[in-house]
Amino acid sequence: MKKELGIIGIGNVGSMLLHKFMELDLVKEENICVANRSFEKLDSLEKKYKALTICKSNEELVQSCDKIMICVEPLNLPRVLKEIKPYLNENKYLMISTSMVAHKDLIKFHNGSITIFMPTLISMVNGGVTIACHNENVKDDEKKFFEELMANFSEVKVMGEEDINLSQNMTASFPGFFAEIMLEFVKSASKKSKNVTDEELEHMLLVSLLGASRLLLEKNMSFEETINRVSTKGGITYEGVKVFEKMLPDVFDAALNASTGRYNVITELASKEAKELL
Numbered sequence: 045m046k047k048e049l050g051i052i053g054i055g056n057v058g059s060m061l062l063h064k065f066m067e068l069d070l071v072k073e074e075n076i077c078v079a080n081r082s083f084e085k086l087d088s089l090e091k092k093y094k095a096l097t098i099c100k101s102n103e104e105l106v107q108s109c110d111k112i113m114i115c116v117e118p119l120n121l122p123r124v125l126k127e128i129k130p131y132l133n134e135n136k137y138l139m140i141s142t143s144m145v146a147h148k149d150l151i152k153f154h155n156g157s158i159t160i161f162m163p164t165l166i167s168m169v170n171g172g173v174t175i176a177c178h179n180e181n182v183k184d185d186e187k188k189f190f191e192e193l194m195a196n197f198s199e200v201k202v203m204g205e206e207d208i209n210l211s212q213n214m215t216a217s218f219p220g221f222f223a224e225i226m227l228e229f230v231k232s233a234s235k236k237s238k239n240v241t242d243e244e245l246e247h248m249l250l251v252s253l254l255g256a257s258r259l260l261l262e263k264n265m266s267f268e269e270t271i272n273r274v275s276t277k278g279g280i281t282y283e284g285v286k287v288f289e290k291m292l293p294d295v296f297d298a299a300l301n302a303s304t305g306r307y308n309v310i311t312e313l314a315s316k317e318a319k320e321l322l
């Protein structure tokens with residue numbers, strides 16, 4: 045009997061999605077099948093979720109279900125698509141967890157329903173934004189399935205493919221950027237600290253950050269308004285803010301240029317790989 049959903053690639057993203065579906069009881073264990081390149085990860089899943097269907101190959105998975113999430117690295121994606129291509133037809137709905145393989149290349153393998161999405165590991169704790177881009181073949185019930193499913197643990201933002209490269213810096217890449225920025229903040233503070241440990245500095249930052257996000261979202265306060273409220277002219281915060289204002293634009297421009305540039309390089313490489321495989 046056919047299963048409701050299949051997941052190819054049980055890495056960070058695939059396992060996060062699988063665990064969310066199980067934890068929130070969104071898809072029944074017996075209705076999911078999974079496949080992964082190496083079998084070690086599948087062995088541990090098999091022990092944890094007894095009713096899960098473990099497929100020996102991607103081809104087997106695609107024959108077992110019509111809704112398929114593919115969560116492999118962009119440069120491995122063309123090979124996976126080539127493997128499953130013979131089993132794809134108009135009933136198959138592919139949800140691909142990377143936008144770094146262009147839609148023009150994806151349709152060389154599957155000329156049917158495709159949703160490109162960029163999840164975020166923030167969703168492990170029920171939050172963050174999932175970016176999604178549906179192609180013109182995605183039917184209303186498929187859109188509903190995907191968006192309602194992901195909305196259980198993230199905010200779903202639908203946009204055009206051309207906007208994903210930049211936007212994913214604010215969502216999928218954000219935990220990494222944020223961690224690096226906070227790490228540097230703690231390192232600077234640590235140099236000046238007398239008795240407060242790095243762990244205590246980090247904890248205070250994280251609690252403040254959580255509260256600051258809630259304050260801005262719940263009170264609908266803009267960044268500018270918050271700066272004005274916290275940094276009175278001549279005060280201590282004001283002096284710090286002036287330094288950030290002067291130095292951060294170059295840092296953020298450079299980081300975004302580096303990230304979006306690398307995205308374009310990976311997209312090109314994946315496109316070349318797709319051409320070679322066909």
Ligand SMILES: NC(=O)C1=CN([C@@H]2O[C@H](COP(=O)(O)OP(=O)(O)OC[C@H]3O[C@@H](n4cnc5c(N)ncnc54)[C@H](OP(=O)(O)O)[C@@H]3O)[C@@H](O)[C@H]2O)C=CC1
Nearest residue numbers: 053054055056057080081082115116117118120142163216
């Ligand atoms: N990590 C993140 O925060 C985000 C990631 N993404 C995107 O999601 C995708 C997955 O990322 P992530 O989970 O971090 O990557 P991982 O490297 O953690 O996981 C990739 C998984 O895909 C499996 N895989 C690779 N090739 C194949 C294949 N031919 N057949 C079956 N399985 C295969 C790997 O198996 P094996 O065990 O053998 O290595 C691995 O388990 C990427 O395209 C990434 O760009 C998007 C948004 C956020």
